[in-house]
Amino acid sequence: MKKLICVLLVFGLVLPLSAQEATTNWSLGVAGNYTAFGDGYIPKVAEYKYYKDGFFPEMKFNWNRYNGMNKIQLNGAYYNPKEMLFGGDFRLGKSVLADVSYKSFYRNTQLDLLENISARESLNREGTAPGGKILSHEIQNPNEQLGYQRQEIEANLKFLLPGDKITLRASHRTIMEDGKMQHVQNMHCASCHLVSRPLDVKNKTQSLTAGLDAALGVADLSYEVNVRKFISDAGPYSAYYDSAGHPGRGYIWTDPNTGATSNYYVEFGSRLVYHGEDVAIAAYPETNKLSHKITAKSNIGKGRLLLQYQNTTLTNDAQLADPNVTITGDLKVTANNLNGNYSTPLMENTKLILAGKYRRLENEDLSIDNPDWRDNRPGGDIDLDYIRYSSLTRTDLEGSAKVIYQPKRSYRLTALLGFNSVERDNFPIEGANFKTDKTMFELGVRYRPTGKFTGDLKYGLENIDNPFSPVDQMFEMYGRGTLMPTTGAPNVYYWQRDDLRYGNISNMPAMVHNIKATVKVQPNKKVKLDVGLNLKKGSNDTQKELDFQQTTMAPNLGLTLIPNDKVNFFANYTYVKQTQNGLAAVALMDG
């Protein structure tokens, strides 16, 4: 708020306006509002409402001053201590343009009661009593108000240099979020226990942009640099994680038949990264982004060409607080984007638009050093260190050609042919290069015989080769007698089950048909009718176990009536229905 007031004062001092030619108008509104919440549940129905009921004063104002090309516009509205907005627009001749704004609102968030996560193993191994594996939960401070205030300050400045060819621009944006959110801690081993607790939210995002636009006659060139930073001032937080133990027998157990003693604290503990200790939770990243963007526009032949290149680097500078795991490498993503389009007349009444995009994303490989699994145990000391090869690393290619034919004002035909190819370097494993290719075709027609009627019909077809899917995840093969304990180990362990998995089941279609139809009728200035229908059918019959089908239907209807200058009626109805099928799969196992 202080920053906003300072900016407003600065612009007030540097923008003198001539009193003789200036016009000023303003409005000031004061009000009071009384909010009453019912007895029911509030966070959902009042998700974006300040959570206190009672009386609140309100204020609104507008102040505008114009003098030829110069102007100052100030406006604001105050509803309650968490909801308000203020802004200002300034113009000095044709050279200086500026605007500044402050917005604030409150968002209520909900508490997951965790009551749907409640289960127990039905019988023990002998089948004589309820099993010991239990899922449970607890909610700490259930009456704590959850939600956050979001404040945003934005300022933009444009300065046209003498000569009217070069424009300098700068902008700043700050977003702050303060409040409390639910955090759920998932305790592993023995208890399978969830603990919910409210934790602070103190997020801050700051973005600074500077740019230069040059109209050089031959071409228009732009350069822009952006720096963006995110940090959280909440915490640090930690929570206690239960010690490892047997869910039915506890930490140490003696077999009544054989007299043998099992130390589950040591055995199960040797399979965990941490247990019986405080561990850091709810850690936020500290991200820094730097991007450079160059844009060029020029007339080439009879058409207009636009080319744009952007380089972005994103790093996470937060330190991992876990002393048991060591991560080596840079938490860094690099992106290079190149896109362009060329629009040109092809022949009489026909226009061609070519578009292309190339994007390369690279997420650095990371070395993850874990404690040895079952350290110092028989058949243990297994090294589970690995290198994280990111599935974000990919190449994305896109291209399209669109032809628009309009011989008369009353109708227009369009045709589009396009493709998109996404290649994920390291999915599902390093160097696997999972590739999805999409081909698109679209036909459209617009009929507008007069200004009173407009009809649009569009048909689209997509053919997707190798839709994205999890790989070797859906099912398990018969494993009895196939899986063997590792050398020296007494048993087969759960992590070995991944060797049994197979099945690439996707809920992404391989073929999509899409039809869109809209009709707008306006027989006179008093009546307007809009009718639309969107139909979409997706399918994927390339999977043996699932013939995937997805259907979407979305009609809409709009009506506006203005019988005279006193009455204005409008109504709109939208309906969406989507159906699709899927698979549920479970493993048959006896523990």
Next chain:
Amino acid sequence: MHFGSIYGEFDYESTSSVLYAGLNFKVNPKLKLWLQGNYSKSEAAFSKVGMDMDLPGVDEALEIIEASDYDYSGIPQYSDLSYGYMNFNARAEYKLSDKLLFNVDFSYYDLTSDETWVYGDESGSFTVFRTGFTLIK
């Protein structure tokens, strides 16, 4: 200990309707009225999940596994969603003079949740009543 997998196909259906309407009425040169309302109804549900127990090896597995229950027909009810949301706004503005307006506003919000799930029963409502003056130059 592992006998493979059983699986079954299910359907998922979601629907959403939204109706929005408004009326602006200038009663006379001094009095204006606004009425607006919107109603939305959203539902989603899974069909029953029936596992295919005729897959190869299932009978042998069920004989060996001591305790098992592969009846998942009750699962869909955990994911049923049904919401009805209504909002109504009414405003009257009276021109006391060329420079002074008086306004009265009333708003009502209501959400009805017919299926409780993760957050419990989310049904609730609230009202807002507002009066004020606006000075104009």
